[in-house]
Amino acid sequence: MKKIMLTLVLLAGIRASYAQSALTLQDCLKYALANNQALARTRLEEDMGRFKTSEVRGQALPQVNANGSYTNNIKKQVLPIPGDFVGEPGKTVLLTAGVTHNVVASGSITQEVYNQSVFTGLKAAKAGEEYYRMQTVQSEETVIYNVTSLYYAALVSREKTIVLDANIDKLQQLVNTTATQVENGLARKIDLDRMRVNLTNYKTQRINAQNQFLIQANQLKMQMGMSMGTALELPATSFKEIESKTATAADFGGVTLDNRIEYKLLTKQEELQNYQKKAYIAQYYPSLQLGGNYSYNGISDKFDFLKSKSGGSTASWYDMASVSLTLKVPIFDGFARRSRVSQANVTLKELSKQKEEVALSLNTQFENAKLQAQNNLSTIRAQKENVELANEVYLSTQNNYNLGLASLTDLLDSETSLTEAQNNYNEALLQYKLAELDIIKSNGNLKSLLN
Incomplete structure (x- = not known):
């Protein structure tokens, strides 16, 4: 009882530490692999596979009554x-x-003493146990993929709110300054009203962006198996890490089908079906029982x-x-055994065609992910230059506006262009990370994200 209480206390302490400190991507992935409900269910099925192997093994042991x-x-x-x-x-x-x-x-x-069906069943049960383990690996990769994509999407959504916060602060200062000028007869009220309209629009966009972030955070917590009541804090530095990695991306490697769990599962299904065929053929053999x-x-x-x-x-x-x-010698069963063997042969042919289809699909996904990543890298570089240019235009227009050399329309337009450029840049970073995630998945290296 004391051990159970100690375990519960330690678990509560671990979850409390997650709630109190910012979670890196690796923290989220490790938490998800330990708490995701769908993954836990798959692990139970893996346990079921081991018990089924024990059940089949029991048929080869002495039966005592x-x-x-x-x-x-x-x-x-x-x-x-x-x-x-x-x-x-x-x-x-x-x-x-x-x-x-x-x-x-x-x-x-x-x-x-001799029963070929039982002996073949033992080999099939062992292969079936491996199949259940591979299903667990597939579930783990699905959790890693979903958590990673939601994590980056949440970071980008939060960055959008940060951009809007900065623009709201700048526009609020301009509204305050212009209000004073209107009171002193140095500015027109219509200009102040236009600023306030833009300010309200920014605040509305900020609310929408914040709601989007909260929704994505909740989806992330669901994938992690974390309670909705638990606070989820993401580190502020992670978004900059995304930006820095895009500058060094070059070689995407190549797809290796043997690393893809989807392909390995089909190969294992093919192995299991071969054992099933052998089990049907074994029904032609005599059996001997002591x-x-x-x-x-x-x-x-x-x-x-x-x-x-x-x-x-x-x-x-x-x-x-x-x-x-x-001694039992099968002689004639109305061709039932022959029909079962023929059915097994058809299933093997279907699995072979399915493997060809999956191989083509996986290679296509990899090539598309490479194209998308390369396109996003170009977009990121272009959008980064665009942000710098839009910022220069905004600062220059703001200075001219203060000197009376630019209109309010020019200032507001340059500010809107800067916000759009910043958001487009952030979105390009997200799309690159998602394409990179697809490439990592294509290479069968999703677990490398845990390190």
Whole structure:
């Protein structure tokens, strides 16, 4: 009980630490692999696979059974026999058969000496256990992929709110300054109203961006298996790490089908189907079974089995034993076995075509992800230059506006262009990371994100 309480306290401490400190991507992934409900269900199925292997293995082990029975012959059978056998010729004598009470204790043991179906089933069960393990790996990769994509999307959404916050602050200062100028007759009220309209629009955009971030954060917590009531804080530095990595991206490698869990699962299914085919073929083979039986019987017309002979027991006890060797030779089953083998061959052909289809799909996904990543890299570079240019235009327009050389329309337009450029840049970073994630998935290296 103390160990259980200590474990609960430690678990609560770990979850509390997650709630109090900012979570890196690796923190989120490790938490998700430990708490995701769908993954936990898949791991239970993996346990089920091990138990199924044990069940099949049991068929190859000795089968031992014990039985006990008690029979009370309330009305005994009567056997008519010629009286000549008992000294009464010419008559039919009725004899009572059996005794009133009968107690039997018996045991049996059987062992498969040769049964090809059982031996093939053992190999198939072991391969099935590996298949369940691979399904767990696939579920883990799905969790890693979903958590990573939501993590980056949440970072970008939060960055959008930061951009809007900065623009709101700048515009609020301009509104305050212009309001003072209007009071002193140095600016027009219509200009102040236009600024306030833009400010309200920015605040509305900020609310929408914040809601989007909260929704993505909730989706992230759901994928992680984290309670909705738990606070989720993301580190402020992670977004800059995204930006720095885009500058060094070059070689995307190549797709290796043997690393893709989807392809490996189909290969394992093919192996399992081959075992199924062998199991059907094994039904043509004879089987040999060794068996043994032993029984100990007690009979009496009185229920005095517990008494000893010296105590007046009338029970008689005797035992029986036998050893058997059973050979079963299949001869004809109406071509049912042949039909099952033919069905297995068709299934193998279907799996072969499915593997070809999946291989083509995986290669296509990889090539598309490379193209998308390369395109996004170009977009990032262009948008970064665009942000710098838009910022220069805004600063220059703001200076000219303060000097009376630019109109309010020019200032507001340059500010809107700067905001759009910043958001486009952030979106380009997100799209690059998602394309990079697809490439990592294509290479079968999603677990590398844990490091």
